[in-house]
Structure formats: C-alpha cells, structure tokens
Amino acid sequence: MVDDPNKTPTRQQRPLSPHLQAYNMFAITSLTSILHRITGAALVVGSLFVVWWLMALAHGPESYERFRYYFTCCFTQLILAGFTWAFWYHFINGLRHLTWDTGRALGRETARLSGKLIILASLIVTAAMWLYIWSL
Amino acid sequence: MTDMQDFRTPLARARNLGSAKTGVHHWLMVKITAIALIPLTLWFAYSIITGVVAPGGDFNTALEWIKKPYHSFPLVILLWLNFYHAKMGGEEIIIDYVHGKCLMPTLILYKFFCYGLAALSIYTVLYITFRM
Numbered sequence: 001m002v003d004d005p006n007k008t009p010t011r012q013q014r015p016l017s018p019h020l021q022a023y024n025m026f027a028i029t030s031l032t033s034i035l036h037r038i039t040g041a042a043l044v045v046g047s048l049f050v051v052w053w054l055m056a057l058a059h060g061p062e063s064y065e066r067f068r069y070y071f072t073c074c075f076t077q078l079i080l081a082g083f084t085w086a087f088w089y090h091f092i093n094g095l096r097h098l099t100w101d102t103g104r105a106l107g108r109e110t111a112r113l114s115g116k117l118i119i120l121a122s123l124i125v126t127a128a129m130w131l132y133i134w135s136l
Numbered sequence: 137m138t139d140m141q142d143f144r145t146p147l148a149r150a151r152n153l154g155s156a157k158t159g160v161h162h163w164l165m166v167k168i169t170a171i172a173l174i175p176l177t178l179w180f181a182y183s184i185i186t187g188v189v190a191p192g193g194d195f196n197t198a199l200e201w202i203k204k205p206y207h208s209f210p211l212v213i214l215l216w217l218n219f220y221h222a223k224m225g226g227e228e229i230i231i232d233y234v235h236g237k238c239l240m241p242t243l244i245l246y247k248f249f250c251y252g253l254a255a256l257s258i259y260t261v262l263y264i265t266f267r268m
Contacts, residue, residue, distance in 0.1 A: 016235075040225045044250075047218060051253055054260040057198055058268070064195040072193075091177065094170055101167060129185070136190055 028115040035119075036093045039086040046083035081130045088129075089122035162224060169221040176214040183207065199268065208265045212258050219254035223247060 024030060056067030070076060096114055099105050105114060144154050187201045202208055226246055234242045 037229060040222075041229060044222045044226055047222060047253065050215070051257045051260075054257055054264070057195070057202065058260045058264050061195045064198070068193065087177070091174075095174075098167065098170065129181070133185065133189055 028112050032093060032096075032115040032118060036090060036097070039090040039093075042083060042086040043090055046086060049080065049083065077130075077134075081126065084129060085122060085126040088125045089118065092118050092121050092125075162227075166221065166224045169217050169224070173214070173217050173221060176210060176217065179210060180214055199264070202261065202264055203268070205265070208261050212261055215257045215261065216254055219250045219257075223250035226250065 053067065053071075056064050071080075096105075096118060105111065142149065148154060183201075187207070188198050191197045202211070223246070227243060230242050230246055231239070
C-alpha cells in the first residue's frame with residue numbers, strides 16, 4: 001500500500017475528541033472543571049511570585065526594598081489578588097475532587113450545587129483575605 | 137497458554153502505542169500531594185500574613201520569620217510538594233494539548249522548569265536559613 005517509505009501512514013492525523021468547542025461552557029459542571037485546570041496552570045505562574053520573594057530576600061536588604069516597591073504597588077497587588085483567587089478556587093475545588101474520589105457527592109444536583117458554592121466561597125475567601133491585608 | 141504480557145502487535149509496540157503503564161501512579165501522586173498540600177498551603181497563607189505582612193513586611197521581619205526552623209522546614213516541604221504537584225498537573229495539560237513531535241521536548245522542558253524552580257527555591261530557603 002505504501003511505496004514511498006518517506007510517506008508512511010504512521011504519521012496520519014489521529015482524530016482528537018472535541019472538547020472546548022463541543023461542551024456548553026455555561027454548564028456549571030464543565031465550567032468548574034475547566035476553571036480547575038486553568039487555575040492550576042495559573043498557579044504554576046503564581047509560584048514564580050514566591051520564588052521572586054525568596055530570591056529578593058536572599059539578596060539582602062537593598063534588593064528586598066526594591067522587591068517591596070514593586071510588590072506593593074497597586075498593579076502588582078491586583079495581579080496577586082487574581083492569583084490568590086486562582087489559588088483558593090483550585091484549593092476548594094480540589095477538596096471537591098477529593099470528596100468525589102471517596103465516592104461521595106457524585107449526584108448531578110449535588111455536583112451543580114457544590115460547583116456554585118465553590119465559586120462563591122473562593123470569591124468570598126479571596127475578598128476577605130485581601131481586604132484584611134489592605135486594611136493593615 | 138502463551139505468555140500474554142503484551143497484547144500489542146510488534147508494529148504497535150514499535151510505534152509506542154498502548155498504555156504508558158504508570159497512569160494510575162501518576163494520578164495517585166497528584167491526589168497524595170494534594171492532601172499533603174492542604175495543611176501546608178493553609179499554614180503558609182496564615183503564617184505569612186500574620187508573621188510577615190501584618191508586622192510591616194520589611195526585610196528584618198521577613199528574615200526573622202524565615203530563619204525560624206519551624207518556618208523554613210515546612211516551607212521547604214511546601215515548595216517541593218508544590219512543584220511536584222505542579223509538574224504532574226502541568227504534564228496532564230501538556231499531554232492533552234501538545235501533539236506529535238513537540239510533545240516530548242515540551243514535557244522535558246516542563247520537567248526541567250518545575251524541578252529547576254523547586255531546586256532553586258529550596259536552595260534559596262536553605263541559603264537564607266544557614267548563611268544569612
């Protein structure tokens with residue numbers, strides 16, 4: 001069937017299951033699921049803030065003061081608040097995933113309810129945390 | 137009965153088709169690191185806010201905070217588990233969305249990235265604790 005060894009059928013495209021384009025993004029179940037992945041990816045980037053802090057600390061007082069200047073400015077604080085929300089969302093939804101792994105709360109309506117609670121809870125905790133920090 | 141260890145045809149085996157065999161372990165490690173990270177991340181968030189941000193967040197406060205062994209030690213564990221969990225999770229994302237010949241280099245680079253940052257951050261904590 002194949003005469004030319006350079007054109008093997010092994011590199012044919014295998015079908016990829018449609019995901020983001022096929023599923024209703026406004027269903028709470030798929031929304032929370034993709035958000036869990038997105039926040040997870042965001043947290044990899046967010047980890048860099050912790051590394052930045054540690055490096056600044058290790059380089060001494062002058063370097064740390066420069067770090068503080070950039071770290072406490074409005075723009076960075078808003079970005080940090082965003083990453084903190086990503087953290088709390090991923091954390092609380094992670095608890096939901098672990099609960100599912102024990103076999104509990106797998107019902108459809110329960111999953112929808114817990115999904116809404118997660119989004120609400122993550123926003124509340126993030127807001128509480130940052131309002132406290134900004135009040136200091 | 138013949139030895140039925142591998143149901144793949146020789147060609148399929150040569151093309152690396154079939155299960156990677158370590159999928160369950162991968163999944164389990166994600167869950168286990170997640171469980172371990174629950175108390176560690178909560179502790180870190182609370183401790184950093186009350187111990188560094190609240191007293192003023194200057195260099196000396198931060199240094200004093202991090203040099204206490206009951207802060208630097210959990211911090212090292214947290215950093216290690218964080219990047220390990222991040223590596224696992226990121227690998228799943230990469231495997232889902234990167235295909236063909238880009239997959240292996242991307243996975244390898246991502247592994248370098250995660251372990252490199254883990255090593256760097258842990259080394260920095262140890263440096264601060266013991267040499268500052």
